[in-house]
Amino acid sequence: MLLPDVSGVDAMDIADRKQLLIDDSLLQTYAGLRFTMHPARKRGHVLLPELPSEKGRIGFYGSVADVDGTLMMWYWAQTEYRDDAWRKGLALATSKDGAVWTKPNLGLVARGGSKDNNLVNAFGDTVSINPHGDVSERFVLIHPKYRTDRPKGGVYLSFSPDGIHWRSHAPCVFPFVPDTQNQVRYEERIGKWVSYVRTWHPNRRVGRIEIEDLKAPWPYRQDQAPRLIWGDDCAPVPSTEIEEVLACEPELDGEDADVYTPVAVEYPWADRAHLMFPSIYQHLPPPAKGGRYGNDGVLDIHLAVSRDGRAWQRPSPRPYLPLGMDGEPDSRMLYMFAGLVRRGDRLLHYYCGYKSTHGAHPKGAMDAGAICLAEQRLDGFVSLQAGAEPGTLETKPLVFRGGRLELNLATAATGQCQVELADASGRVLPGFGHDACLPIRGNGVALPVRWQSSPSLAVLAGKPVRLRIRLRNADLYAFQFRARGLGK
Structure with a gap:
């Protein structure tokens, strides 16, 4: 060529x-x-829902980071479905080698009448490292909340010195509720914070925000009509207010697929390399609800690459992590955790897998899931x-x-x-x-x-x-x- x-x-x-x-x-x-x-090589599960605080569902969204030689993993933990509800929390696990993980008894949050669990005292989507902040704010947690309260709804932050004990940052920084595994992280190449969030236009896509001051209101176009997918009294979702960087392509993915999660990484072991591991959501016909883009389907994990974090391309329409065989823990849904860690010449991915489809959750029918390990050779994506x-x-x-x-x-x-x-x-x-x-x-x-x-x-x-x-x-x-x- x-x-x-x-x-x-x-x-x-x-x-x-x-x-x-x-x-x-x-x-x-x-x-x-x-x-x-x-594609990365699947190595099987590393964490299963064993504690009462996570018996309903483990994973879904999560993060992993190498902190001074110890791997720290934060993941959603959900109780069993009871009284028409789940109780969610953010759990912590640690590891040295990336294969054997420990759930520390933190004693901070009560579930089922006991604090004998690994829940930290905050909840949110993903955790990132603040490389240039005060030691009391070494860890950053992003959390969209108050979806049904339009005046309060939006993205909030919490900070922690150790990834366990968290302090909320009260002001809302972004007055939209992007309902997915959103990220905010510091990008060394440009010396700014960058957030990757879900946008809707009309279906799920990935948007990007460059942020000068993490705690100040994040920039967005204020001349756009709010997109209200949950009702007039609920918070809007982001749409054309921010830059769109990734969407499904009908010629590759068909007409009824969209991007569920972003999971972007500024690759630290090479020059000018950004990677994204989006879950591509294939909606099952007929839609369970919500019109053409209903809420049931299957998801696998794909790869997108970029030199600057803004212009992205997918090198293949095939999945980077495919659906497992029928009956395996990841046979219907896969979601990559944020973060990528290295041990020697191996790169370690963590993802959660489920045997049930996205819409199989009424009355607690969703599979409890498993957190799994996948490996890639150093630099081995393309x-x-x-x-x-x-x-x-x-x-x-x-x-x-x-x-x-x-x-x-x-x-x-x-x-x-x-x-x-x-x-x-x-x-x-x-x-x-x-x-x-x-x-x-x-x-x-x-x-x-x-x-x-x-x-x-x-x-x-x-x-x-x-x-x-x-x-x-x-x-x-x-x-x-x-x-x-x-x-x-």
Whole structure:
């Protein structure tokens, strides 16, 4: 594929930052290759509804974060359906390895006449880390509430020093109730807070808000008529008041699907990479209620990618985490938890799965669910993939720092990869041609590229170069220039 001409455009300075091949933004040309999405590998459940405080439903929405080497997970916990109601709470679990989890007895909130449970003293959608705030506000919780009280309804925040003991921030920061797993988190790239919330236009979509001051009123267009889906006395949902960044595509998803949850991540282990793991909601005909977009259906988890958190694309219409087999804990609904954690060269996702459909909740009929683990290789979301016929790519001019080139690469036993370096005008640099590159075979997240004369790349650092890469029976996920001798 020939991409737009970049002659006369300055080279991109990538320094020693890792570059993911999630789209064609780094490429000048490619042929014989295709962008391929790689689903995460399911590893089974890690938490089940064992306590009285969570017997009705576990999970649904949740968050996970690596806090000083300890993994902390916050998840919805719901009592069994009784007296026409559930009682909801926000529960905490902790882990060191991401596989074995503990539910600490916090003794803060009574359920069923006892405080012997793992409920924290707040409730909300997702938790995020405040990297630059006061220690008393290290953790941030977002909570839309007062849906049936229009004057009070909206998004509220709580803060905590430890993720357990929370203090409410009284003023409403956003006068809409987006009824889903909403997020607010700090984005290092732009130095601002960003919230991803559900919007309706006319069905469920994802909206984005950039926020200068987290505690001050969040910006939105005030010239739009409020969208009232629950009635005139209820709080409005956000619609065209904020920027829309993701919606279902009828040609990919059909006419009766929408986006249920966002779950966006600013990927911390590479440059300019944002990931989203939305649950796509396929409505079952006929709708249970609410007209065309009814409230029953099945959901699986998909992948969207972005370079800036605003312009998103889905590399595949296939799910990143598909529905489980009939009878398995995740056979009807899957919702990704916010947050992505790393252990070695493995990335850990957590999601909740259910055997029942979205509308199967009257009189407590919804399945109680399970919180499950899925794994991904480091950077392994999307690759440029070659089959038996070799494929090639050429990057735009890049300026790097370091003396060594490493690839996140997986080849078949019959596959290989070779790399050539050229100057900005396309001339092959002496000693760095394809013929001089030692074939790379294997599977690793930081495989070194070597040329026969073993020249150091340091002589090229700071100068515009193009990478030309040949692949056969291989997947290339990422590349990175590093100082010589550094490990992965």
